[in-house]
Amino acid sequence: MLDxxxxxxxxxxxxxxxxxxxxxxxxxxxVGLASFGTYNPATGEYEGCQPKLKTLAERMxxxxxxxxxxxxxxxxxxxxxxxxxWDPDGTPQPSEYRVLVRKPEAVSSVGPESxxxxxxxxxxxxxxxxxxxxxxxxxxxxxxx
Numbered sequence: 001m002l003d004x005x006x007x008x009x010x011x012x013x014x015x016x017x018x019x020x021x022x023x024x025x026x027x028x029x030x031v032g033l034a035s036f037g038t039y040n041p042a043t044g045e046y047e048g049c050q051p052k053l054k055t056l057a058e059r060m061x062x063x064x065x066x067x068x069x070x071x072x073x074x075x076x077x078x079x080x081x082x083x084x085x086w087d088p089d090g091t092p093q094p095s096e097y098r099v100l101v102r103k104p105e106a107v108s109s110v111g112p113e114s115x116x117x118x119x120x121x122x123x124x125x126x127x128x129x130x131x132x133x134x135x136x137x138x139x140x141x142x143x144x145x
Contacts, residue, residue, distance in 0.1 A: 011035060011046075016103040017079055026077070028060040029070025033080060034099045035059065044102030050085075050094045071097075078104040 011034045013027070022030075033056065037049035051059070057067040074080035079100055085093040 009035065012039065012101050014101045014103065017077070020077060022073065022077060022079075025060075025062075025066060025070040026073040026079070028062075029056070029067065029074055030079060030099060032056050032059045032067075033071070033074070033097050037097070037099060039101070043098075044100065046099040046101070049097040049099055052094045074099075 011031050013030065017030065018027075033049045033051070034046040036051045036056070037046035039045075040047050053064045053067050057064045060067055060070065071080065071082065075082060081098045081100070082095045083097075084095050087093055
């Protein structure tokens with residue numbers, strides 16, 4: 001049972017993504033990046049994902065190099081698109097990512113139902129004290145991972 005002090009934000013993992021059999025770091029990065037953005041059903045993307053690498057790494061439970069590897073894997077798969085950003089004086093800012101739910105055109109078909117959105121739904125749980133927990137559904141029950 002969920003604690004009443006938690007906010008639940010569903011994160012959609014698209015079927016085409018998990019049928020490509022990405023590694024665990026790619027899953028963590030997908031959920032972590034998406035949790036920083038807002039899902040836009042019109043575009044089929046989580047938009048405005050702008051975490052600092054250190055913050056993303058902390059959410060994933062690892063170091064910055066783990067987050068960098070995960071981002072590289074997602075961009076190679078076509079599951080995320082990044083854009084570097086700078087402020088007006090040229091100081092680097094956190095990159096902005098779009099995390100794709102709809103299958104990108106560059107990904108080859110992985111089956112007749114590959115454009116369907118979801119095989120399972122991940123949740124980002126924020127407790128009243130600001131802690132982050134990631135869980136997922138199988139059937140109707142929420143399981144924490």
